[in-house]
Amino acid sequence: MNASTLWIFLPILTGALLLFLRNQRWVAFVAGGLSFLLALTAWLLPIETTLALGSYAFKLSSTFEILGRRLILTTNEQPILTLIYGAAAFWFIASPSVDKAHRLAPLGLVQVGVLVAALAVEPFLYAALLIEVAVLLTTPLLLSGRDKPGRGLLRFITFQTLAMPFILFTGWLLRGIEADPGASALIRQAAILLATGFVFLLAVFPFHTWIPLLSEETSPYLTGFVLWVFPTSALLFATGFVDRYAWIRTAPQLPQILSTVGALMVAGGGLMAAFQNNLGRIMGYAVILETGFSLLTLSLLKTQGIDLFFLLFVPRLLALALWALCLDILRQNAASLSLQDVRGLARPWPFASVGLIFAHLSMAGLPALAGFPIRLAILEDLATVSLSVAAWAFIGSVGLLAAAVRTIAILVAAPAELAWEARESWPQRLFIILGGLALFGLGAFPQWVLPLLNRLPAIFEHLGG
């Protein structure tokens, strides 16, 4: 058996088949269950080792060849597979509670499979094409048959597609650099092209606009999934470049560029969030801030290695999933997510409101919540390198916090005669309570993710060592 069959083709095939299944709960159960099993097998099953089950022996081989290209999944990739499929299971299982399973579970599973293929493909540059395939799959994921695509979706596809030629062209230049490592003009051109590609892919200002637009115009739960999948894969892809090419890794300007761009995204995202009048857009800006923090951790590679980068993943996933879930519940019960339309909703929808606020506060780095320990560590490390960068990142967090305070003020601003009640369904309450507990648990005991973190950096040969 082949590792790619298990972690790439099986989810893609299952996802495609699930498109024909009508029952929402079954779709979510199968997609969530399979994702969970794939996460479990990624944690437990060794690759390239013969295993015996009674008289039956089998071995998961790491390499799969297709049309002259190879898909390689080794032991080093297994922790990231655990994380990706574990997170996907989380998204899929909660999806029926907001009536989104029929779109999210099948297409999401295919998307995750394609993005795992992007992690595994050799030559590495073909990942750009696979990411583009995943981008195109977003259209049916976010739009039902009769909907017209909004400006956010069109812009998302445009910007992500624009990234691809830049990255592929960089690949062509990289061959030249490999042949002549001293060609400084070629290196500069490649660097500029690569940076441009990632500016599109990572939604760096001024190419961030699709995020708030998309968050405003489509279902928050589906958008939340997209905003988890694409920034995560783009960040892994970008870090892969840094890991692979010594000229990037050792470039003296790299930390400064990353810290400048990261600080810009954090400060810009946080401050813009403070001025938004739509809860969906605030979530979008929070994702921009999170991507900025990831870039800031990459600027600290020399002092802290890759650990900080990976430590951000789990708190971000928990907060974003809970935020998107609660926002979807509110959206289904309000005319829109504009502040005017959600005024006073905390009284009829207390669970969704509280979950939304905790998720938001966690992303803003409020103490006692999951985002805090790692955020404090990043800010302190940044301060030792440059207090001004740390201060900008801090300002961004304060901006997001201000947005949280505005959100609270609006959600609880109900007339005195409106009574407190809980209209959420029991599954919704259950997922919100579990999500909230996880946020607090991880805020008090960040070492809970240590078993995963210990193995994750191995995915990057040079940075993880």
Add this chain to the structure above:
Amino acid sequence: MLILVPILLLLVTSLILLLLRLGRPKFKRAWLIAASGTVLSLAGVFLWRIDFPHAYTLPAWQPETIFRYTPSWLADDFSWPYALALTVLSAAVFWTSSVRAETDPLTWSASFLVTAFGLLAVSAANPLTLVLAWTAIDLAELVTMLRSTQGVSQTEGVVVAFAARLAGTFLLIYAALRSAASGVQIDFASLPAEAGLYLLLAAGLRLGILPLHLPYQQETNIRRGFGTVLRLVSAASSLALLARIPSRAVDTPLTPYLLLLIALGGLYAGWMWLRASDELTGRPFWLLGMAALALGASLRANPLGSVAWGTALLLGGGFLFLYSARQRGVLWLAFLSALGVSALPLMPTASGWLSHSPLLAVFIIPYLPIQALMLAGFVRHALHPGETSLESQPSWVKGLYLFGLIHLLLAQVSLGLWGWGGAAALGVWWAALLVLGLTGLLVFMALRFLSRRAAGGSGGRWADILRLNWFFRLLQFLFRLAERISAALTHAVEGEGGILWSLLLLVLLLSLFTAGGR
């Protein structure tokens, strides 16, 4: 581990009461569990003295190369007085609840929970532990207040209070960054000078004194019992930080100005406290005035003095706020409690006027009238008829009520004599006498000439200036301006021509990079 005993006892009691309330609402013996919880937790605080001082640290956050802090707690001269005051307050709230007909186990449960969070805060051994406890208290307060307030304007006040507390919390986090930038990991034991001032501002902001703000101006809906615990625990958690700021960390050129600014806020609070219609309406001013005295002591390099004023805020205030049923025969109890706030020799506040910085000793002058105003207000409100008459209560209710109030008096006596190293002091006796004289004059004037302010009335133009309403209006204007700029920017990049704008910016950036590379 001893340090966690009272905290765990309070948490367990709170949990049992909550579960009983949810599972067996008709259970008759909940009061017995609550009573046991108060007695045992109080005993637990005295257990701290067996091994004194001592610290307890949770298993370290991993990996330690990244997470350099670990939640830890310290029982010492600074934390024990606060811990005793909070536990006694919680016990007093329970024992006096019969007179207020507060018999809902849910209220007791919430009260114990908040007290446990308060103990976690006052005994925090490092800033990380403190911000965690602060957040727990803030969230508990937010939820409770939002559940108990009605109407948009009241909920707005609750959110503003929460925001001000968060600002204090984040100021402390910023102090950690400043400290890290100078190569020192922030710790109460090794606080760099530049971080000290931020810590002081953080405490001031959370207490509402720097800048002066009063989000809870109307709190008649909050009940005396739990409302008192919530308010005082929250204040104690911020006051505890003052005690941890070493004297050298506040030795900055800004200190004299801060002392004057705080004194101004304190004088205003003292005046409003004296004129308040009753002690509950005036409660925010009691907190502000006493917090000003504590902050002043801290700035005069007298951290133990801040503990003295802080515990007086809790115990003296706690007494007056719980003293709802009144009778002429027990008025002496209130006067005894007022003595605890008097700074006379052997009283817990005796060390309040000491100043370890000779240059700043002169700054006690503007603070003396604050204390006099606070004391005069205390006496004036104690002489008020109160909510109910104690004579009309059954004898067992009377007994429990007085037992609860006496808890607070005994705690004041204990702290005055054995609270910390250097307790049982003479203090600055002349200052205390001066204040007593001034207090007498103020009480006389208040009883003869001053009318009580109606609850919820505006404080006039001076109040507008002192409460910095003009400053908040300026902030609001700046926010609106920034909002308009943000909207214009958003419109440009998200509008129809947005992609073109983005590409133009990209070309500009690329040309900049290319030119810079040559």
